Amino acid sequence: MDYNFVEIEQRWQKYWEENGTFRTENDFSKPKYYILDMFPYPSGAGLHVGHPEGYTATDIISRYMRMKGFNVLHPMGWDAFGLPAEQYAIQTGTHPAVTTRKNCDNFRRQIKSLGLSYDWEREINTTDPGYFKWTQWIFIRLYNTWYDRETCKGRPISELPVPGEVRSQGDAAVRDYIAGKRLAYYDNAQVWWCQSCRTVCANEEVLTDGSHEKCGHQVIRKNLKQWLLRIPQYAERLLSGLESLDWPEGVKDMQRNWIGKSHGAEVDFCIPASGSTLRVYTTRPDTLFGATYMVISPEHPMTAELVTPENRAAAENYIRNASLKSDLDRTELSREKTGIFTGSYAENPVTGSLIPVWIADYVLMGYGTGAIMAVPAHDTRDFEFARKFGIPVKCILDPLHAEPSLREKVLAGDACWTEDGNYINSANPVKGIDINGLNKEKGIAAINQWLEVQKLGKATVNYKIRDWLFSRQRYWGEPFPVIHWEDGEVTLDEELPVLLPDMEKFEPGEGGESPLSNAHDWLYVTDQNQRKGRRETNTMPQWAGSCWYYLRFIDPRNDREIFNPQLEKYWMPVDLYIGGAEHAVLHLLYSRFWHKVLFDLGIVSTDEPFARLFNQGMILAFAYETANGAKVSSDLVEERDGSWFHRETGEPLSQIVAKMSKSLKNVINPDDVVRQYGADALRMYEMFMGPLDERKPWSEKGVKGVFNFLNRAYRFFADPDNISGDDEDPYILKQLHQAIRKVTLDIENLKFNTAISALMVFNNAAIKKGKTTRTTAATFAKILSPFAPHLGEELWSIHGHTPSLAYEPWPDSDETLLREELFEYPVSFNGKMRFKLELPVSMNTGDIQKSVLESEKTTKYLEGKTLKKIIVVPHKIINVVLS
RNA sequence: GCCCGGGUGGCGGAAUUGGUAGACGCGCUGGACUCAAAAUCCAGUGAUAGCAAUAUCGUGCGGGUUCGAUUCCCGCCCCGGGCACCA
Numbered sequence: 001m002d003y004n005f006v007e008i009e010q011r012w013q014k015y016w017e018e019n020g021t022f023r024t025e026n027d028f029s030k031p032k033y034y035i036l037d038m039f040p041y042p043s044g045a046g047l048h049v050g051h052p053e054g055y056t057a058t059d060i061i062s063r064y065m066r067m068k069g070f071n072v073l074h075p076m077g078w079d080a081f082g083l084p085a086e087q088y089a090i091q092t093g094t095h096p097a098v099t100t101r102k103n104c105d106n107f108r109r110q111i112k113s114l115g116l117s118y119d120w121e122r123e124i125n126t127t128d129p130g131y132f133k134w135t136q137w138i139f140i141r142l143y144n145t146w147y148d149r150e151t152c153k154g155r156p157i158s159e160l161p162v163p164g165e166v167r168s169q170g171d172a173a174v175r176d177y178i179a180g181k182r183l184a185y186y187d188n189a190q191v192w193w194c195q196s197c198r199t200v201c202a203n204e205e206v207l208t209d210g211s212h213e214k215c216g217h218q219v220i221r222k223n224l225k226q227w228l229l230r231i232p233q234y235a236e237r238l239l240s241g242l243e244s245l246d247w248p249e250g251v252k253d254m255q256r257n258w259i260g261k262s263h264g265a266e267v268d269f270c271i272p273a274s275g276s277t278l279r280v281y282t283t284r285p286d287t288l289f290g291a292t293y294m295v296i297s298p299e300h301p302m303t304a305e306l307v308t309p310e311n312r313a314a315a316e317n318y319i320r321n322a323s324l325k326s327d328l329d330r331t332e333l334s335r336e337k338t339g340i341f342t343g344s345y346a347e348n349p350v351t352g353s354l355i356p357v358w359i360a361d362y363v364l365m366g367y368g369t370g371a372i373m374a375v376p377a378h379d380t381r382d383f384e385f386a387r388k389f390g391i392p393v394k395c396i397l398d399p400l401h402a403e404p405s406l407r408e409k410v411l412a413g414d415a416c417w418t419e420d421g422n423y424i425n426s427a428n429p430v431k432g433i434d435i436n437g438l439n440k441e442k443g444i445a446a447i448n449q450w451l452e453v454q455k456l457g458k459a460t461v462n463y464k465i466r467d468w469l470f471s472r473q474r475y476w477g478e479p480f481p482v483i484h485w486e487d488g489e490v491t492l493d494e495e496l497p498v499l500l501p502d503m504e505k506f507e508p509g510e511g512g513e514s515p516l517s518n519a520h521d522w523l524y525v526t527d528q529n530q531r532k533g534r535r536e537t538n539t540m541p542q543w544a545g546s547c548w549y550y551l552r553f554i555d556p557r558n559d560r561e562i563f564n565p566q567l568e569k570y571w572m573p574v575d576l577y578i579g580g581a582e583h584a585v586l587h588l589l590y591s592r593f594w595h596k597v598l599f600d601l602g603i604v605s606t607d608e609p610f611a612r613l614f615n616q617g618m619i620l621a622f623a624y625e626t627a628n629g630a631k632v633s634s635d636l637v638e639e640r641d642g643s644w645f646h647r648e649t650g651e652p653l654s655q656i657v658a659k660m661s662k663s664l665k666n667v668i669n670p671d672d673v674v675r676q677y678g679a680d681a682l683r684m685y686e687m688f689m690g691p692l693d694e695r696k697p698w699s700e701k702g703v704k705g706v707f708n709f710l711n712r713a714y715r716f717f718a719d720p721d722n723i724s725g726d727d728e729d730p731y732i733l734k735q736l737h738q739a740i741r742k743v744t745l746d747i748e749n750l751k752f753n754t755a756i757s758a759l760m761v762f763n764n765a766a767i768k769k770g771k772t773t774r775t776t777a778a779t780f781a782k783i784l785s786p787f788a789p790h791l792g793e794e795l796w797s798i799h800g801h802t803p804s805l806a807y808e809p810w811p812d813s814d815e816t817l818l819r820e821e822l823f824e825y826p827v828s829f830n831g832k833m834r835f836k837l838e839l840p841v842s843m844n845t846g847d848i849q850k851s852v853l854e855s856e857k858t859t860k861y862l863e864g865k866t867l868k869k870i871i872v873v874p875h876k877i878i879n880v881v882l883s
Numbered sequence: 884g885c886c887c888g889g890g891u892g893g894c895g896g897a898a899u900u901g902g903u904a905g906a907c908g909c910g911c912u913g914g915a916c917u918c919a920a921a922a923u924c925c926a927g928u929g930a931u932a933g934c935a936a937u938a939u940c941g942u943g944c945g946g947g948u949u950c951g952a953u954u955c956c957c958g959c960c961c962c963g964g965g966c967a968c969c970a
Contacts, residue, residue: 248887248888249887250886250888250964250965251887253886254886254887254964254965254966257965260969264970280970281970283970284970295970337968360968361968362968363968363969363970364968364969364970366969367969367970372970373970374970375970379970380968381968381970382970385968462969462970463969464969581964581965584965585965642893642894642911655894688895688896688907688908689895691896694888694889694896695963695964696895696896697894697895699895701908702894702908702909704908704909705895705909706908708908709907712923715923753896754896754907756907756908757896757906757908758906759907760907760908761906761907764907827903828902828903830950830951831902831949831950831951831952832951833902833903868950869950871902871950871951876902876903877902879902879950879951880950881950881951
């Protein structure tokens with residue numbers, strides 16, 4: 001009886017498809033469970049072994065929850081806009097829609113071959129006009145929403161109060177005022193431009209080294225008219241919303257970090273020469289007495305005013321150089337600070353002394369006010385700068401608890417101290433301020449209060465998060481439903497969807513023009529007054545479609561509304577969302593932002609979209625390297641006696657774990673695994689490799705091990721000769737219920753590796769026993785089925801049950817069967833386990849102690865020692881303490 | 884530099900979070916079946932010593948708390964991920 005997985009898997013996949021087994025009904029009488037995968041970008045390379053990892057995990061939960069009586073929503077779709085299809089179009093002339101369709105077909109075929117229980121009738125595709133119509137619809141909502149700081153809510157733009165003074169300046173002023181409040185706005189923006197992709201990209205897509213996340217090329221600064229979204233308006237909501245979410249702490253931390261909230265104060269410094277004011281933001285207003293100079297960013301609007309004539313040439317030169325620096329230069333050269341004196345002085349508001357104002361590029365225009373007060377004694381960056389330019393360092397915080405030698409240096413201004421301490425030199429009776437002797441916390445409070453009374457400043461909060469650059473100069477994305485008219489007015493095209501024009505050439509322009517600017521028939525429009533207009537030629541970034549796709553799955557074929565509100569109320573929020581950690585910030589933050597806007601507008605019923613999030617770990621592969629660390633392609637490696645050698649040079653190699661890559665020839669194709677071992681084996685192996693959230697290396701031998709288990713299970717449970725009678729052997733029955741208990745618990749905790757181990761333990765016990773009952777076989781089929789659904793169905797039907805088991809009730813473990821009469825106590829002496837002693841579970845501590853002492857094995861351990869006490873932890877351990 | 888993870892046999896990994904370290908799988912060793920091999924089945928498998936019972940050591944390193952520590956505390960080392968002149 002061979003395990004013919006090809007035949008079995010095809011049969012059940014066909015059965016499920018033909019019977020619509022996994023079609024999800026909107027049955028409100030049942031409790032719902034919405035479980036979602038991060039939908040893939042259908043690349044030309046096809047499925048990678050990383051995809052089935054997350055998909056299998058959600059499939060196990062889906063199948064389990066159905067058997068638990070839940071109405072499960074488990075959909076799949078395609079995040080199909082994006083650059084690769086467009087690059088391919090530029091090279092070959094093949095329309096991106098054609099490439100995309102082909103890739104989706106391939107992905108669908110591959111995913112279906114894994115036996116995943118998706119409701120394929122809900123499949124969606126972000127490039128489908130029936131879908132992106134609603135992406136455009138949401139953009140219109142964003143455009144027509146402003147954030148009301150009073151109520152902390154997004155509200156329709158029609159409700160925006162326009163101040164009388166603005167109104168009195170005419171329609172254009174009103175229009176500008178409103179535009180300044182919209183969550184989506186069109187403006188000149190200093191943007192990152194990737195020359196290789198010929199598009200702009202979001203801050204979030206630029207890596208630390210100044211390269212483009214998508215292609216690796218260096219990005220440069222460019223000034224372009226762009227669409228931006230005011231995500232910082234929602235910073236506080238996005239931050240506080242994290243509290244209620246059952247997400248990995250690491251992901252929440254990354255989002256908190258990205259939002260970057262800080263508490264500080266704004267302080268106004270007077271420039272006595274001109275009488276103007278320079279405002280700074282600082283998180284350390286308490287160190288105001290130590291401010292010995294100021295710095296403004298090269299982009300600061302007051303540079304021209306502050307630079308004195310004799311410094312003009314040098315300063316302008318510095319500013320020009322700074323503007324040419326790429327981000328790479330700015331960070332790489334961060335060790336060495338640069339700057340130039342403006343020639344102007346500001347008055348320190350607490351000391352009254354004049355301090356120089358410098359221009360330096362270590363101060364960024366995009367954060368705070370673009371200007372700082374510099375306190376070299378208590379800020380490492382300022383300290384470095386002051387040292388280099390010979391600016392005085394004034395210690396105002398005595399590090400009482402620091403090492404004496406360090407403390408001396410700090411007090412002398414020869415070292416920097418950023419920790420807490422006691423203030424010194426921090427009083428000015430004339431100004432009515434004295435914080436000497438206080439600590440940091442009290443100092444900040446005292447100064448803030450003083451600033452407010454003096455009307456020189458106030459405590460404020462700042463966020464690092466910036467406006468989200470929301471347009472791309474590409475063809476293959478959602479068109480903006482926007483028309484720019486010749487008179488400067490911008491209007492929305494509410495006739496959705498706004499389709500992409502059919503084109504043959506997809507090259508973008510050199511200077512930041514989208515390929516759409518060549519689609520003349522599409523581009524130019526005329527209104528009923530013969531006014532001429534031009535369509536927006538930018539398209540939306542790939543994030544747009546993935547920002548809200550989880551909502552469309554709820555009601556994917558609805559062409560009258562984005563979704564039915566009753567259905568949304570029933571299905572939302574997503575109960576479990578599984579995907580890669582690479583989306584920790586971008587996708588998940590953008591989605592939460594859109595969702596909150598939709599919530600404020602009453603379109604969705606929940607404040608957060610994803611109640612629980614889980615990141616699967618990356619699947620890696622073994623790779624080989626020589627003694628000096630050179631990687632060797634896997635086809636050049638041979639194994640002999642557990643060691644590895646270079647096939648050509650004979651050099652000994654060491655095995656390492658690395659990412660799968662074409663160059664190392666260690667990429668695993670799921671199709672090959674399915675062909676060789678079957679979908680059930682692939683699924684089970686990926687779950688058995690290790691904890692779901694950890695990175696782990698692929699091993700062909702591991703697949704074989706799991707394949708072996710499936711074979712053994714099939715050979716035993718599918719063979720009628722092994723099935724007889726109605727009364728199960730008590731030991732096997734107990735093993736079965738232990739397995740049920742463990743599998744159930746582990747599925748709920750997403751610990752699939754140990755659940756599978758429990759299935760193996762039971763399988764081994766049953767095979768050892770040699771015979772079992774029909775009931776046991778059926779129960780085993782049920783608890784196996786979430787992991788290996790094809791084999792589960794096969795074993796279920798083989799013994800005469802009607803297919804399918806997908807909605808059969810999940811078995812409960814019978815706790816009475818698991819109860820033990822005896823417990824084998826490990827007996828330790830001074831913490832070292834020496835032997836085991838079987839005792840009745842019901843025995844009390846006193847009797848247990850007596851039994852231990854009476855045991856003949858105990859005597860030898862007592863020789864020459866004095867008994868101090870015997871610790872008994874019922875049902876756990878016995879420890880005899882000797883002196 | 885800062886913030887998260889993580890270091891357990893030859894390998895992937897278990898351990899009800901303070902109670903028998905190494906479940907399960909791979910690999911390896913021996914045996915059965917076979918003309919032989921593969922497949923399958925059975926037994927063994929942390930290290931060291933011993934014929935053995937058994938003893939000693941053992942969860943990155945060094946301390947500590949405890950009857951008892953992979954688990955808790957203090958101080959380090961290494962690996963992975965994220966952020967990084969954010970005032």
